[in-house]
Amino acid sequence: xxxxxxxxxxxxxxxxxxxxxxxxxxxxxxxxxxxxxxxxxxxxxxxxxxxxxxxxxxxxxxxxxxxxxxxxxxxxxxxxxxxxxxxxxxxxxxxxxxxxxxxxxxxxxxxxxxxxxxxxxxxxxxxxxxxxxxxxxxxxxxxxxxxxxxxxxxxxxxxxxxxxxxxxxxxxxxxxxxxxxxxxxxxxxxxxxxxxxxxxxxxxxxxxxxxxxxxxxxxxxxxxxxxxxxxxxxxxxxxxxxxxxxxxxxxxxxxxxxxxxxxxxxxxxxxxxxxxxxxxxxxxxxxxxxxxxxxxxxxxxxxxxxxxxxxxxxxxxxxxxxxxxxxxxxxxxxxxxxxxxxxxxxxxxxxxxxxxxxxxxxxxxxxxxxxxxxxxxxxxxxxxxxxxxxxxxxxxxxxxxxxxxxxxxxxxxxxxxxxxxxxxxxxxxxxxxxxxxxxxxxxxxxxxxxxxxxxxxxxxxxxxxxxxxxxxxxxxxxxxxxxxxxxxxx
Numbered sequence: 075x076x077x078x079x080x081x082x083x084x085x086x087x088x089x090x091x092x093x094x095x096x097x098x099x100x101x102x103x104x105x106x107x108x109x110x111x112x113x114x115x116x117x118x119x120x121x122x123x124x125x126x127x128x129x130x131x132x133x134x135x136x137x138x139x140x141x142x143x144x145x146x147x148x149x150x151x152x153x154x155x156x157x158x159x160x161x162x163x164x165x166x167x168x169x170x171x172x173x174x175x176x177x178x179x180x181x182x183x184x185x186x187x188x189x190x191x192x193x194x195x196x197x198x199x200x201x202x203x204x205x206x207x208x209x210x211x212x213x214x215x216x217x218x219x220x221x222x223x224x225x226x227x228x229x230x231x232x233x234x235x236x237x238x239x240x241x242x243x244x245x246x247x248x249x250x251x252x253x254x255x256x257x258x259x260x261x262x263x264x265x266x267x268x269x270x271x272x273x274x275x276x277x278x279x280x281x282x283x284x285x286x287x288x289x290x291x292x293x294x295x296x297x298x299x300x301x302x303x304x305x306x307x308x309x310x311x312x313x314x315x316x317x318x319x320x321x322x323x324x325x326x327x328x329x330x331x332x333x334x335x336x337x338x339x340x341x342x343x344x345x346x347x348x349x350x351x352x353x354x355x356x357x358x359x360x361x362x363x364x365x366x367x368x369x370x371x372x373x374x375x376x377x378x379x380x381x382x383x384x385x386x387x388x389x390x391x392x393x394x395x396x397x398x399x400x401x402x403x404x405x406x407x408x409x410x411x412x413x414x415x416x417x418x419x420x421x422x423x424x425x426x427x428x429x430x431x432x433x434x435x436x437x438x439x440x441x442x443x444x445x446x447x448x449x450x451x452x453x454x455x456x457x458x459x460x461x462x463x464x465x466x467x468x469x470x471x472x473x474x475x476x477x478x479x480x481x482x483x484x485x486x487x488x489x490x491x492x493x494x495x496x497x498x499x500x501x502x503x504x505x506x507x508x509x510x511x512x513x514x515x516x517x518x519x520x521x522x523x524x525x526x527x528x529x530x531x532x533x534x535x536x537x538x539x540x541x542x543x544x545x546x547x548x549x550x551x552x553x554x555x556x557x558x559x560x561x562x563x564x
Contacts, residue, residue, distance in 0.1 A: 084407035087226035097315025100290030102374030108347035108367035118280035121270030125280030135484025139459030141309025151388025152295040159534035171514030176447035177382035181420035183440035185211030191368040278494030282445040386412035446507030449492040456485025
């Protein structure tokens with residue numbers, strides 16, 4: 075970690091409830107269901123609920139890893155810092171870069187549906203106009219960019235409003251779906267078994283897409299420097315957020331299997347949740363779930379912006395990327411330089427995406443590419459947790475399970491689906507996924523040669539917590555430290 079002095083982020087801005095909301099919003103339940111259900115069904119058919127179930131188990135291991143690592147090292151870069159200080163600095167950079175690239179790609183994958191959903195509220199025919207959807211989506215993106223620039227407190231207030239309405243609508247339709255009687259097919263327990271998968275490779279393809287569903291709960295860790303009692307709070311928020319979205323994903327994926335035909339899902343690839351809502355509640359249902367998906371999409375644009383800008387801030391502060399990215403606005407205490415750069419890059423990608431095809435085609439390749447990058451940085455974080463806690467693992471059965479076996483299983487699972495799915499993905503998805511990671515080798519080697527302190531780390535060890543080598547500037551309050559001591563036990 076770099077020893078440069080600089081103004082810090084806005085400390086103690088968020089509480090436990092705030093970070094739980096952010097973790098749920100980060101996984102974007104309505105958006106994930108609306109935009110990804112067709113992709114998942116296309117990969118595994120009726121086994122979509124099983125893919126989500128069996129991906130949730132190793133994903134919980136990764137969430138445990140994040141919770142444990144967050145107790146010993148509070149850092150806005152999260153896995154970037156943890157992996158670099160346990161496994162190797164180059165792997166830490168790759169972990170951080172994977173998040174940056176996946177989040178930046180998501181700016182397009184998330185903004186296009188936001189534009190489509192907004193247009194669908196007025197005229198469903200306009201929703202398929204890629205150019206118009208791009209313009210409207212870019213407008214939503216710029217609005218969220220301004221909110222994130224305004225600071226953590228404003229960000230979480232906007233999140234409470236958007237996610238509150240979204241979750242209320244999803245809960246309402248979950249109840250209505252239970253009592254719905256006009257079904258395309260009866261419920262079958264085999265949907266939760268392995269029998270529906272087309273071998274190990276088919277399962278891996280489904281699990282990779284399921285990883286995209288869950289991705290985002292770890293935004294709580296990137297907010298650790300801005301959260302009260304962050305050594306305890308951020309990990310707990312991630313675990314609760316993962317549990318909430320798991321329940322929502324299972325309920326609505328099973329409902330889609332029961333209520334919708336394969337043709338309905340295929341023909342409405344970017345709008346599955348709206349079709350489901352219309353079937354459950356004709357007339358109003360489709361519109362209400364469009365609102366839910368729209369709010370979810372805008373909300374997760376906000377949390378993704380937080381993840382990528384906090385990661386870039388940490389990398390700029392450590393001088394593994396240009397130091398300007400580590401600059402913080404003196405009034406809002408937000409990484410304004412990183413936010414500006416992300417905004418410019420994303421807007422350029424909007425223009426490029428407009429020439430690539432329909433909304434559905436863009437979503438399919440982007441989701442698969444992001445899944446590859448998620449598997450990389452989640453897998454590395456799981457390994458980092460085991461290495462950091464190696465001296466404590468055999469002190470109790472709980473430590474061995476929660477600090478060793480489960481995170482290691484999660485890590486190996488992530489690497490397995492990465493390798494297995496490569497042969498199944500389109501050339502475009504592989505090129506985006508692997509090519510995006512490969513680009514990161516250029517700045518990594520450049521700043522390594524320039525002698526960044528990040529590449530000479532103090533090793534992370536769970537037997538002691540880490541105090542930050544960076545400090546707030548002279549104008550900041552002396553009590554505004556995020557690195558308060560907390561026990562490292564479970």
